[in-house]
Amino acid sequence: MFISSNRQSRSEILNFIELIQRFGVSYHFEQEIEEALAKIQSIYTSNNNILIMHQDGDDDLHSLALLFRLLRQHGYPISSDVFERFKDDKGEFNINQNLTKDVKGMLALYEAAQLEVHGENIFDEALHFTYTHLKSLTDNNQLSPILNAQVSHCLNQPLHKRLLRLAARHYMSSYQRQHPSPNHTIMLLNFAKLDFNMLQKLHRKELGNITKLVGKLAAIIVFLDDTYDVYGKLEELEPFTEAIHRFKCLIKYLPECMKVVFEAVVELCSEMEMVTAKQGTSTFVMPHVKPAFFNLANACLMEAEWCHEHYVPSYEEYKDNGAASSAFPLLLSSFLGLGNLATKVVFEWLATDPKIIRTVSTIGRLKDDMVTHKFEQEREHVASGVDCCMNQFGASEEEAYKMLNDDIKNCWKDINEQCLNNPHNVPKSVLDCVINLARTSEVVYENQQDRFTDGESLKHYVVQLLL
Template sequence: MVESYLWLFAMSYLPEYSNGRMFAGKLATIIVLLDDTYDAYGTVEELQLFTEAFQRWDIRLTESLPQSMKVIFEAILELCEEIEELTTESGNSNFVVPHFKQAICNLVKGYLVEAKWCDEGYIPTYDEYKINGMLTSCCPIFATTFVGLADFATKDVLDWILSNPDILRAASVIARVLDDMASHRFEQERVHVASAVECCMKQYSISEGEAYNLIHKDVEDCWKVINEECLKSNDIPKIALDCIANYARMAELSYEDHKDKFTNGELLIDYVSSLLVYPFCLDQTVI
């Protein structure tokens, strides 16, 4: 939970966005279980029905599924009820809740695609992988949740996020491919969908090292897109742009040097301690 919360803390530390941080932090913890369900525990047949339950938002479709899937589905339903309660007073629930549901549906559809690729032993092209990876990066669902609970939330801003704008695509690619480079060797030790690295190696017939170089260049290009979008998107609230850019920054921190600091939480201890545990003194000297 601490590692999950840190991602949302990175998206914005401002006190007025505490609701978004706390809610999305809980959501992130549930998504870890959701990801593992599609990644390692469910059969394709079970996952197809699980995904359909989300598409219809109908818990009755989970009756024949394993108990673990029912628990996760119920937890997400409870989170949806919570987000409705949080947005009813402001009058935003009529558009925030549908966008939240759609973001969840898009996420699980992305997970299902990867589960099918794994089951079939299919290695997509790097370009094909990135398109689906934009969903499984989780950037869209967290941006939707964070913005939906903010005081500037409007249907237009959430529609903008749902349209998958350039800045969101770029941040999503950064998060997806950096995660893959940090974790793919461990994950490929078992049956697992091909990562960005394997897809890149196959598409361009190159070595692992060459794939790393190409992906890092891709990340640099994505940062150029983010910078450009932050400068020119004057009709979008700056905090909405900032939270997406900050998601990409947190990905850089979490997966720098090809180390998965999210999975191996001990690598984040110093950051957590300095930010959340140990107080620091502000210089009171008046000049």
Template sequence: MQRSKYLKEKVRKLILAPIEDLTEKLNLIDNIKRLGVSYHFESEIEQILQNMHNNPPPLKGKDLHTISLWFRLLRQQGYHAPSDIFDQFRDENGDFNNSLVEDVVGMLSLYEAAYFGIHGEDALDQAIHFTSRHLKSRLSTMNPNLERKASHALDYPVRKGVPRLEARYYIPMYSAEASPNDPLLELALLDFHIVQLLHKEELQHVTEWWKKLDFVTKVPFARDRVVEAYFWPLGVYYEPQYIMGRTIVGKLIAVTSAVDDTYDAYGTLEELELFTEAFRRWDASPLDPVPECMKVVFHALLDLFNEMEFLTAKEGKSCFVPYVKETFQKLGEAYLVEAKWCNQGYIPTYEEYLENGVVTSCYPLLEIASFLGLANFATKHVFDWISNVPRIVRASSIICRLTDDLSSHKFERKRVHVASAVECLMNQHRISEEEAYQILEKELDNAWKDINEECMKAEGGVPKVVLDCVVNFSSVIELVYGKFADKYTHAELLKDHVAALVVDSVHNLQNK
């Protein structure tokens, strides 16, 4: 901890040094962010980027990498950088100049920047197609470290990357280019190690809690996914100050997963109506006729809400737990709607399905629960704001619902299951599965643009840390359900990512 404190001061001096070389300063800020240590320097970074936004440096004639990085860092910080800054790299037809193909570093930076695009920025859509095509074709000609960076970015652009994992995978890439005795590299390694020890303790606590519940024996139909459940909030906020939030959300996901499985794969319609009634009242009396395992799930949830109230009372935030309980009641109602559709063999319209699916994605619930752990940022204003499912939360929930459906609908068709977004579109518009996929991919692109737009709105008084939570939930779903693979249900697909964060030592990572 002493060494870490010393290194932080050395890095702080680098950040605050006068800007003599714009590209150097932008690279420094980007590296600090990508190495996962920016939480130590938030005010310093904010001050520099705010100045760059209010007093833009002369960018005309600068190289593609510098301009792209300036644009991306500002947008990442919530500032509106103009996208027409890239017009200087396009010809009279509006196409990007072919000469850019030789500038691989510049193309990679433009590719990363373009994912921060909003509606109507066709140049950035075009930039993604242009850069991804040329980066893929040139991978074999790049030096090993640049190839590693480009390959990773093509899979997980910075905008959609899970911050803690991105830091883990960026450390060896940065190490390959860092000078000997680089204080930033040493700080990144040390900080990752220190914080990882905290995460291990948290996971141990959550795992012991889960074992005591004994769902494996008492609720055998439910997925046993406590480690994956903890991985979720770890992906949303990894910083030491969010320990309570990670614990609450990790436990909530584990129990909510069992609730989902009860509606989805176990209860009869009559039992599920009683189950939902118990949530409406927060009272177990309607559950007298239902199987014991359903009562176990309900009581586990009730106990968890009591624990939330106890934990948040220490910070004077227990008054916000009712917001979470109310959101859970809405989730139970939405699950019941799906159960009725399934029971009747009814295939809703896509619009009808999505309206209910925003709720059954669980993201309105998990995001509002995550805010309980935000200390001073957990205010009545923030909880009132999210309770109305604002545009950014709706977009995040759509990303969750549709990415989940794209990954799991073929598996779910093998048993009795409510129609997914894919089947709803195919049935409603009499189109092929491939055409339905194309529509949903476009919906996902639009949802990310909604998120990008909402992150650049200064009005509303919602702190950046709150918006970042919503963004990171969207990134986690891209990892867990992206590329048409349900890594939560088929947890072996997530194993390496989990190990990278809470098992594997970081000490020798820079040598890999």
């Protein structure tokens, strides 16, 4: 089917690539996809990366937006100027071109715009244009039930920000509802289902291995957070932080409950040391993991001091510290260190404090802040990102939420930029792990829900992925 699609028009090739990606089976065809996209990119772009129009008559909005998204997704530097042709003399997206009736095209443009980088103002306009018109169509029930559900799902969480296995599971069910009668893709759909079920078995096995160490790590991070956030007194937290810095328990200064937490940290690090020693990676993994524990503890101590002094930091000061207190850098270095992605080159890159990791950590921190802000106001708590915005800029709560959401949008632009440029030539599999942490934040805090605290609300996702 793939070979056959390569003899067809550009849009048919792209639609086939899109379908196998949406079905979650594109990892079987990575080389074929790269070759097909490289060929398209070389034929359809000029020297300055501007797409040449009207080559085979399939440059409608949907085809062009899909082409843009797939090429940029795979690291090809395509200019957003290709969408200028859909604007009118006033520089606005032209309603008279019947764009608002082209639901498929608007959906494709909305998805393509998620891969924007800084300075691409056309995508700010495109997002406003597509979201406004698509939302109006769903709110007024002007679409068929199946299409309405598809549009609502996309507007709620675009593909670029979804966890890809969950997205594949949803798409297979949705596709089957849209195409109930047999057609030429039924074989591909059946293949995708079988592949998904085979991967479920592998993932269940992997999950057993992951929970032995990463599960403990997640629990210990919560212990640390609660120690600094709720239970510890400042005069106890300072020697506790120093103990983590030295990895030596200052027994006479610590209460019993903190000794237990400290010993859990030491025990986990010892276990990680044994695992990485067997892998032959401990010499470059552990020197990174131990400081990551201290960086987390130090950031939590800073927040405890702010809370004790009733100090509200500037928004930028809060974000700088919040990236570390999110625990994402520790999670990433530990997760990468325990698998086959652990190489000296990767850990040398981690040691540079990469911008993409700080960016992903900021998304996690700000998403959490917006969801937990009202609950945390019920007790004494360090100022959150919402509070810092309100205090520094004299903003209302609603305005502060908008500022945080705008910041998260800019963070995604940073992520897209880092993936396109990739100055350190970091393996794509490693970058995918980093981006998936940002996607996890989008899922965990989707629709202003705190699914981190209320784990039960993630249960249906676990069932979909593993059962």
